[in-house]
Amino acid sequence: MKMVVASETGRSALKALKVLQGTGIQLVVVTHPPAATTGPKGEIPIGLSRPEYQHVKRHLEAQGAVIVQGTRPLGGVGRALGWRAAVPATFVDETLELFSSGTKIAVEVAIMAADAGAVEAGEEVVALGGTFKGLDTALVVKTAYSYNVFAEFEVLEIVAKPRHPGKRLPEYEQEGWEGDLDPYYKPVELDEERHG
Numbered sequence: 001m002k003m004v005v006a007s008e009t010g011r012s013a014l015k016a017l018k019v020l021q022g023t024g025i026q027l028v029v030v031t032h033p034p035a036a037t038t039g040p041k042g043e044i045p046i047g048l049s050r051p052e053y054q055h056v057k058r059h060l061e062a063q064g065a066v067i068v069q070g071t072r073p074l075g076g077v078g079r080a081l082g083w084r085a086a087v088p089a090t091f092v093d094e095t096l097e098l099f100s101s102g103t104k105i106a107v108e109v110a111i112m113a114a115d116a117g118a119v120e121a122g123e124e125v126v127a128l129g130g131t132f133k134g135l136d137t138a139l140v141v142k143t144a145y146s147y148n149v150f151a152e153f154e155v156l157e158i159v160a161k162p163r164h165p166g167k168r169l170p171e172y173e174q175e176g177w178e179g180d181l182d183p184y185y186k187p188v189e190l191d192e193e194r195h196g
Contacts, residue, residue, distance in 0.1 A: 002026040002125045004118075005135070006109045008037075008046035010056030010188055012135050016128070017063055027065040028118045028125075030109035040172060044133075044184045056188050068116040072108050073146045100165045102137025103158075105129025111153065114143040121145050124156065132171035134179050137161045 003025050007013035013029040020027055034047035048057040049069055057067055074093040096104035106129035113119045123143050128135045138159035144152035164176035171177060 002028055002113075002119055002123070004028045004030060004106075004109050004113045004125050004127045006030055006105045006129045007048070008032045008133070009044075009184060010048055010053050010060065011133075011183065012128070012130070013048075013060055013065065014056065014188075014190075015135075017060060017065060025126075027060075027063075028068060028113050029060055029065050030068045030070070030112050033069060033071070038170070039133075039181045039184060040170075041181070041185050044181075053188065055190060059190050066118045068109075068113050068118050070112045070116055073111050073115075073149070074104065074108055097165060099158075100137055100161045101131040101171065102129040102135070103139065103161055106137050106139045107141065107153070107155070110139075110141045110143050111146050111149060115146050119143050121148070122152065126159070131162060131177065132179060133181060133184055 003016060003020060005013055005016045005027065007029050008031060013027070016027055031048040032046045034050045036043045036045050038044070045052055047053070047069070048067060061067060074089045093104060096107055106127040109129060110125060110127040114121050119125055121144050125141060125143060127139045127141050128137065130136045139155055140157035140159060142154040142156055162176065164174065172179060172181060
């Protein structure tokens with residue numbers, strides 16, 4: 001079994017790594033291309049290939065995690081036309097957000113992991129995503145390549161998702177959002193006791 005985890009800064013991946021120790025479950029970490037997002041206290045760098053996260057990336061790989069970086073299948077070239085451009089991927093993106101933002105991200109990272117060859121098409125995996133930062137959604141899915149998503153991809157089980165779907169932007173201001181963004185304004189420290 002494999003667990004596919006969305007992680008922009010490595011924090012969620014480090015937590016997953018600790019939980020999975022000794023289970024035999026392979027961790028696949030799907031990260032964002034180097035960029036930044038904005039939080040309530042300003043810019044938050046994202047993407048494990050950024051210089052400030054290289055130590056995290058090396059640590060995860062040394063512990064056996066597979067790192068995948070790619071373009072989100074529902075946020076690719078169409079997103080260049082605008083966040084809500086009327087292109088087919090946006091309709092799928094918005095439909096998945098009816099369940100939760102984390103559901104959308106969990107589906108996307110499973111597809112990205114398959115496209116990158118980190119998981120096999122048709123393989124059952126646990127996929128984790130979240131609303132803005134952190135993880136709040138867990139799905140058991142049967143993966144597929146992005147070009148076969150409607151024919152072959154399946155959500156087999158919703159293990160967890162937030163009660164509020166996370167449709168309002170910015171996400172951290174919406175009702176019911178319970179994240180703590182303060183750690184994202186500090187460097188990631190590799191504490192062996194906490195992160196394995």
